[in-house]
Amino acid sequence: MVVADLMGAVTFNVGPGKVVLLPMVWAILMATALGLLHRRLPGPLSLDTGLQFRAAAILQPALLLFVAKLGLMVGGSLPKLAAAGWALAFQELGHFVGTIIIGLPLALLLGIKREAIGATFSVGREPSLAIIGERYGMDSPEGRGVLAEYLTGTVFGAVFLAVFAGFIASLNLFDPLALAMGSGVGSGSMMAAAAGAIAAQQTPEMAKDVMTFAAASNLITTTVGTYFTLFISLPLAVWGYKVLEPILGRTTKATVHAGDVTAQDPGASVPALSLLQKWGAWGAAAALTILSDWILYGSKPVDTLPGMLIMLFAVGVGDFLAKVTGRKIPAVCWVSLIAMALTSPLCPWGAQIIAITGKINFLAVTPAMLTFAGLSLAKDIPAFRRLGWRIVVVSFAANAGTFLGATVIAQFFRH
Structure with missing residues (x-):
């Protein structure tokens, strides 16, 4: 450090x-x-x-x-x-819809099957693991998908969003506060990385506002966002898969069948303090x-x-x-x-x-x-490596989608 x-x-x-x-x-x-x-x-x-x-x-x-x-x-x-007002309220919808709009079609084009639902209905933080685990079980294709998204986000999420958000901010296409609200993806480290990269390009006073709005957006995502995930984004991802899979779906080496992957619980053997x-x-x-x-x-x-x-x-x-x-x-x-x-x-x-x-x-x-x-x-790299490069690309697309989706909606209501 x-x-x-x-x-x-x-x-x-x-x-x-x-x-x-x-x-x-x-x-x-x-x-x-x-x-x-x-x-x-x-x-x-x-x-x-x-x-x-x-x-x-x-x-x-x-x-x-x-x-x-x-x-x-x-x-x-x-x-x-x-x-x-409405900018902060409605940007939350963009966080979850954005992952599906960008991530799901790409996953299907790369030959990923029902794992795509778990990987793209959310950014795959702890609440997402719990929702998929209860609904489908972690040994299901959906469970493997959300686990892959979790591992990818944990390993690369903060780095990717820091680079991506900083680059988007430097283009001056969006209001800094709209970008800040897009940063609140529900992960503290990912939010900090994205908002920090945006704030670093602002005046000291605006940088404080960026961090404040990002924190508020992240707080909403980690509380109310759980209900958005359960009642809106997951059903939307399931519906989108049913509609798009016959059109875009392919069978490739990326298609994972039951028993091909041994999922590793990222929380296993973590000692209680x-x-x-x-x-x-x-x-x-x-x-x-x-x-x-x-x-x-x-x-x-x-x-x-x-x-x-x-x-x-x-x-x-x-x-x-x-x-x-x-x-x-x-x-x-x-x-x-x-x-x-x-x-x-x-x-x-x-x-x-x-x-x-x-x-x-x-x-x-x-x-x-x-x-x-x-x-x-x-400790999680071996399990992550077995899931292949395609799920990494899909995870990046989902993370980019959640950031851009919320940013666009926040920009619309601010202007």
């Missing part, structure tokens, strides 16, 4: 646009490389499979710190978000965030520590409420709501909390989180 921070952002031109590679992209790439090369590295640097599963266990608590920062940004901007271990994970993520803020933006640790303590408070209370409610409402929702409440206009200390937590740069939170993500990915 420190090496990634020291490398900083790298920008290069591609045709009429440009690509911005931020430190968080270097962090996930270098961490994944360390995991893949663990057998060739000396003892202290060798990250065996056990340590990779441990990194996966640490990643989830670390993500809550990221969610807290998002909530703090959203709460202080609720009036501005309300003024966005005790409360003390959770606090250790939160503390490590907090310390690394403060370090990144210092390296990247010159923020003094003594200035960012109070804001970090507020973020840790939101995380701790949110996790506690999730536990006492039997996890019926996940911790990510509780943490978001608490953080939003702390900086909302209804909170008497909202302005002070905004000033304190605002000293922590949003982009400083992401390198640590994506480092843990990268360290945990190498």
Whole structure:
């Protein structure tokens, strides 16, 4: 992570646009490389499979710190978000319809059969795995499709969206806030990568608005978006498959039959953390965030520590409420709501909390989180490799579709 921070952002031109590679992209790439090369590295640097599963266990608590920062940004901007009106409300439909419009026809043309439904009805995050698993079972073609999308998004999603969103933003075809709303695809790391690449090309004030609208869109996608996925996009994908498969469908080596692929559950063997271990994970993520803020933006640790303590408070209370409610409402929702409440206009200390937590740069939170993500990915590469290159192309198309679909709808309502 420190090496990634020291490398900083790298920008290069591609045709009429440009690509911005931020430190968080270097962090996930270098961490994944360390995991893949663990057998060739000396003892202290060798990250065996056990340590990779441990990194996966640490990643989830670390993500809550990221969610807290998002909530703090959203709460202080609720009036501005309300003024966005229909743009923010209807862009959510574009997130899910866009994956199908672009991803499904391409999957059929490449010879992918019912796996295409699981791979293109959504961007394939954890709620999508649960929906497909309950409806079809993970050993079904649909289950293999959503698993492939999950693995592709986990391995390459943040990198792809950072490059793609940054390139689209550089073309100046869309309002920056419409692009920001398109970034909220339902994955914290993918949203951070896309929104960060967009924000890096804006003025400091507009960059804050970009991150705020992206956070709000992502929050909507992870909450209300689950119902969109279940009741709109999945039935639409099933209907689209029935209509388009006789027209576009092909039988190639990409057609996967039952028993040809042994699916690997990405959550298998991830150890459960005790409360003390959770606090250790939160503390490590907090310390690394403060370090990144210092390296990247010159923020003094003594200035960012109070804001970090507020973020840790939101995380701790949110996790506690999730536990006492039997996890019926996940911790990510509780943490978001608490953080939003702390900086909302209804909170008497909202302005002070905004000033304190605002000293922590949003982009400083992401390198640590994506480092843990990268360290945990190498264990999934063998299962991912068996699914072939075609599903990677389809996943990229679905991710591009969800970003562009939401951006176009948001642009329409903003103008």
